[in-house]
Structure formats: structure tokens, C-alpha cells
Amino acid sequence: MxxxxxxxxxxxxxxxxxxxxxxxxxxxxxxxxxxxxxxxxxxxxxxxxxxxxxxxxxxxxxxxxxxxxxxxxxxxxxxxxxxxxxxxGGDHASLVVNEDIDLRMFPRLxxxxxxxxxxxxxxxxxxxxxxxxxxxxxxxxxxxxxxxxxxxxxxxxxxxxxxxxxxxxxxVRAPVEDVKGDPENADKLRLEWGKLTDTHQFMQLTRKLKMNRLGAYRIAGAPYARKISPEAVEALLHRASDTETPIMIFVGNRGCIEIHAGPVKRIVEMGPWINVLDAGHDLHLRKDHIAEVYAVTKNTRRGAAISIEAFGADGALIVQFFGVLRDEDAAGQWNVLVDQLEADFQAGAA
Missing domain, CATH: 3.40.1570.10 (HemS/ChuS/ChuX like domains)
Structure with a gap:
């Protein structure tokens, strides 16, 4: 309407x-x-x-x-x-890909x-x-x-x-999609997840099983999706800065996704916001909006793509963090960082 x-x-x-x-x-x-x-x-x-x-x-x-x-x-x-x-350009999706600006756009929006x-x-x-x-x-x-x-x-x-x-x-604004999971398909989800060779295949898998991203994460469990506490996101940014670990950050809405790939240096807290304030790159994230966080592993031809993904209370995806897979050393640093986050911020830990 x-x-x-x-x-x-x-x-x-x-x-x-x-x-x-x-x-x-x-x-x-x-x-x-x-x-x-x-x-x-x-x-x-x-x-x-x-x-x-x-x-x-x-x-x-x-x-x-x-x-x-x-x-x-x-x-x-x-x-x-x-x-x-x-x-x-493209009818379904368009791209801008260069060292500084990296976008995925969906023209119908x-x-x-x-x-x-x-x-x-x-x-x-x-x-x-x-x-x-x-x-x-x-x-x-x-x-x-x-x-x-x-x-x-x-x-x-x-x-x-x-x-x-x-x-x-x-x-009228379209509502956030309800979390969709199907426990009866849990074994099939895990079996097919283990066969992935590209991260883009994951959404095809969830659609086939009539699930969505968060619904699948809640059902799959380890070793595919491990729930950690929301505080891990702030720690991630500080630790990536302290260890000079390059990372990828994906922020988007229904019509556009923008990506940062590289280091994060100056991390500044301002009230409920955690901010990256670097030359050529700013990130502003409402910590108090983060309700669920998962460490997620998906197989690719270049090795495991491990992400930290944050969701709001309504189930909406807020932000995703990945390692830089094309750089073997950076990817290794990222995997160590995620392992430490999982150890320190297990969901439900005091």
C-alpha cells in the first residue's frame, strides 16, 4: 500500500x-x-x-x-x-569493485x-x-x-x-523476515553444509530447505555455527586493531551492501556506538542493538571462510566480519583471532 x-x-x-x-x-x-x-x-x-x-x-x-x-x-x-x-551493471545485481569502494547493488530497490x-x-x-x-x-x-x-x-x-x-x-516498509528454521531438516542442513565449495551456495541451500540465514545458524550448531556473546563484536574490533589483522566488513540493507577490506586502526567508543575512525574508512555500530552473534564456518575452494555475524533482536543481519582469504597470512591471523573470541565469549559464559 x-x-x-x-x-x-x-x-x-x-x-x-x-x-x-x-x-x-x-x-x-x-x-x-x-x-x-x-x-x-x-x-x-x-x-x-x-x-x-x-x-x-x-x-x-x-x-x-x-x-x-x-x-x-x-x-x-x-x-x-x-x-x-x-x-x-546487471538486471538483478550490479557491482563496483576496486581497492577503495566495493559495492553490491540490487537495482529493483x-x-x-x-x-x-x-x-x-x-x-x-x-x-x-x-x-x-x-x-x-x-x-x-x-x-x-x-x-x-x-x-x-x-x-x-x-x-x-x-x-x-x-x-x-x-x-509501507517491508517487515524483517521472521526467523525460519526447520528442525526436521537439521541433519540434511548439516550434510549439505559440509559439501559447500563457495559461500554463495549457502543461501541457495537455505532457500532449498525453506530456512533463512539466522534460522539455519540456530539449528546447525557446531562445527558450522557457534553462538557467542554480543560483547565479542566490540572485542573483535579492538583485537583486530591491536594485532594489525586485516579484516573484511560487510554492511548492508536490502538494496546495497558495502564492503571494507583491510586494517582497522582507531577504535573509539561513543555512548552506545563503537566506531572505526580511520583515514578513508569509518564504521559506526550500535552495540546495544546486537542481540545474537555467531561464529560461522563455510567451506570454499580456497579453504574455510570463517565469519563473525551479528543480528538484531528482530532477526535482521547487522554486520558480518570475515578474514581476507586472498592473503594467506591475514587469513591465518583472522582464524586465530576468531578462535580466541570463541574461547573468551562463549554464549552464556559469565
């Missing part, structure tokens, strides 16, 4: 002025609208509706030079600085897109922001001082669409 805002665009803009210190997401929640509807209300006031076609968007992103790529879900935000190079200019005390902030049908953010591209600012206005004009209405009609 599609819904429009209960307040006018003028009222939304007035609220933005009144609550200028609030982040867009927080203000949208306060107004009981989606973030996409908040942005759309400013069309003609620094915001332009642009095409949602990925091939066109990413050709434009490539002209911007160095930018910051941001992807988030309810509990985790990842930000990577780099260039949108090596884009590969890229529904609404806007070019945004916001005046702040630090100057004009420019971005392209993409939202799904419910008006929830899928991905954002933020320009930096080092970006090709001279191309911005031309790019926005080229991307602009005819419809510049400042009202955004959105669909």
Missing part, C-alpha cells in the same frame, strides 16, 4: 529549519515520515529529483572523482572514501534518487541519495573537497528527471 505524508512539504521544511541540529533520519522519525519524504520536500530548495537508473547514475558518479560512499541499516553505518571505478545541496556552517554539502520504495536510504554518495566540484551542476542537470514534485508517495 502506498502512502503520502500527513504534513505538507512546507511544514516539513519549516521543521527542518527548527530542528537543524537533528540528523535527517532522526528528524524524519520525529515527523513520522520516511527520510526519502523529508528529502523530497526540499525539491526546489536545494534538492533535485534525478534518475534512478544505475547505469546512468554510476557513469555520473565516475565523473565526480574522489567521494565518500555511505551505506547503512538501522544499526550500522559504513563510509568509504574513493572513486566509483570498475562498475558492472533503487526507486527514488535525489541530488542534494545543503548549506551548513562548514559550507555547502553536496550528495546524491537513493531510497527504496518505502523511502528508506539505500545508498548515498557525498562529495568532498577533493571531488570534481566543477562538474557537479552539469551532472545534476544531466541526471534530472521531468517530475520535480516535492511530495513523495511511499510504500
Amino acid at each position: 502506498a502512502t503520502a505524508t500527513a504534513i505538507s512539504s512546507h511544514e516539513i521544511r519549516a521543521a527542518r529549519v527548527e530542528h537543524d541540529a537533528l540528523r535527517e533520519r532522526d528528524l524524519a522519525d520525529k515527523l513520522n515520515i520516511s527520510e526519502g519524504q523529508l528529502v523530497a520536500a526540499h525539491i526546489g530548495h536545494g534538492v533535485t529529483r534525478v534518475t534512478n537508473d544505475l547505469d546512468t547514475l554510476f557513469a555520473a558518479f565516475g565523473q565526480l572523482g574522489e567521494v565518500m560512499a555511505l551505506t547503512r541499516n538501522e544499526s550500522c553505518v559504513i563510509e568509504k572514501v574513493g572513486k566509483y571505478e570498475n562498475y558492472r 533503487w526507486v527514488h534518487a535525489f541530488a542534494v545541496e545543503k548549506v551548513t556552517p562548514k559550507g555547502v554539502r553536496r550528495s546524491v541519495q537513493i531510497f527504496d520504495a518505502a523511502g528508506d536510504a539505500v545508498h548515498k554518495v557525498h562529495l568532498r573537497e577533493t571531488s570534481n566540484l566543477a562538474r557537479w551542476k552539469t551532472i545534476v542537470a544531466d541526471l534530472a528527471v521531468e517530475d520535480q514534485c516535492d511530495q513523495l508517495v511511499v510504500s
Whole structure:
């Protein structure tokens, strides 16, 4: 079902002025609208509706030079600085793969897109922001001082669409899928899991058995999925930093997954958040949203892929951590780190 805002665009803009210190997401929640509807209300006031076609968007992103790529879900935000190079389009999934920016995109979720200019005390902030049908953010591209600012206005004009209405009609947000497991298929799950040769085969397996990721983890047990306490995630980041262990971090939503591969150095706690604040890479994770954590082993042709995966109380996947398999030494360091985490943070341990 599609819904429009209960307040006018003028009222939304007035609220933005009144609550200028609030982040867009927080203000949208306060107004009981989606973030996409908040942005759309400013069309003609620094915001332009642009095409949602990925091939066109990413050709434009490539002209911007160095930018910051941001992807988030309810509990985790990842930000990577780099260039949108090596884009590969596809009807079901599209990719950007380079040393700095690594993305997996699902085009059917890229529904609404806007070019945004916001005046702040630090100057004009420019971005392209993409939202799904419910008006929830899928991905954002933020320009930096080092970006090709001279191309911005031309790019926005080229991307602009005819419809510049400042009202955004959105669909009801799809609920998080209930945890699906089938204890009667537990033996079959374990048997087939042991035959995996690629991590991507796992989701095919769960679909075949009418399960989902968390449901399978709860049923499989050791040696495939071992439950550990939520505190292990914070310890993981500190220990990876202390031991200079390169890791891979996957953060995503239904429409986009963003990946960091490399070291994490500066780990900073701020209230409920645990943060990675490194040059070219930021991670912001709500520790208090983590309800379940599993150490998971899946076989690949290059050896075992061992991950630490965190889920919210609603069963939603928040973040995944892997070793860097292509680097034998880094993978070995990661496996030792996970072994120590499992020993120190067994679920239910005091």
C-alpha cells in the first residue's frame, strides 16, 4: 500500500529549519515520515529529483572523482572514501569493485534518487541519495573537497528527471523476515553444509530447505555455527586493531551492501556506538542493538571462510566480519583471532 505524508512539504521544511541540529533520519522519525519524504520536500530548495537508473547514475558518479560512499541499516553505518571505478551493471545485481569502494547493488530497490545541496556552517554539502520504495536510504554518495566540484551542476542537470514534485508517495516498509528454521531438516542442513565449495551456495541451500540465514545458524550448531556473546563484536574490533589483522566488513540493507577490506586502526567508543575512525574508512555500530552473534564456518575452494555475524533482536543481519582469504597470512591471523573470541565469549559464559 502506498502512502503520502500527513504534513505538507512546507511544514516539513519549516521543521527542518527548527530542528537543524537533528540528523535527517532522526528528524524524519520525529515527523513520522520516511527520510526519502523529508528529502523530497526540499525539491526546489536545494534538492533535485534525478534518475534512478544505475547505469546512468554510476557513469555520473565516475565523473565526480574522489567521494565518500555511505551505506547503512538501522544499526550500522559504513563510509568509504574513493572513486566509483570498475562498475558492472546487471538486471538483478550490479557491482563496483576496486581497492577503495566495493559495492553490491540490487537495482529493483533503487526507486527514488535525489541530488542534494545543503548549506551548513562548514559550507555547502553536496550528495546524491537513493531510497527504496518505502523511502528508506539505500545508498548515498557525498562529495568532498577533493571531488570534481566543477562538474557537479552539469551532472545534476544531466541526471534530472521531468517530475520535480516535492511530495513523495511511499510504500509501507517491508517487515524483517521472521526467523525460519526447520528442525526436521537439521541433519540434511548439516550434510549439505559440509559439501559447500563457495559461500554463495549457502543461501541457495537455505532457500532449498525453506530456512533463512539466522534460522539455519540456530539449528546447525557446531562445527558450522557457534553462538557467542554480543560483547565479542566490540572485542573483535579492538583485537583486530591491536594485532594489525586485516579484516573484511560487510554492511548492508536490502538494496546495497558495502564492503571494507583491510586494517582497522582507531577504535573509539561513543555512548552506545563503537566506531572505526580511520583515514578513508569509518564504521559506526550500535552495540546495544546486537542481540545474537555467531561464529560461522563455510567451506570454499580456497579453504574455510570463517565469519563473525551479528543480528538484531528482530532477526535482521547487522554486520558480518570475515578474514581476507586472498592473503594467506591475514587469513591465518583472522582464524586465530576468531578462535580466541570463541574461547573468551562463549554464549552464556559469565
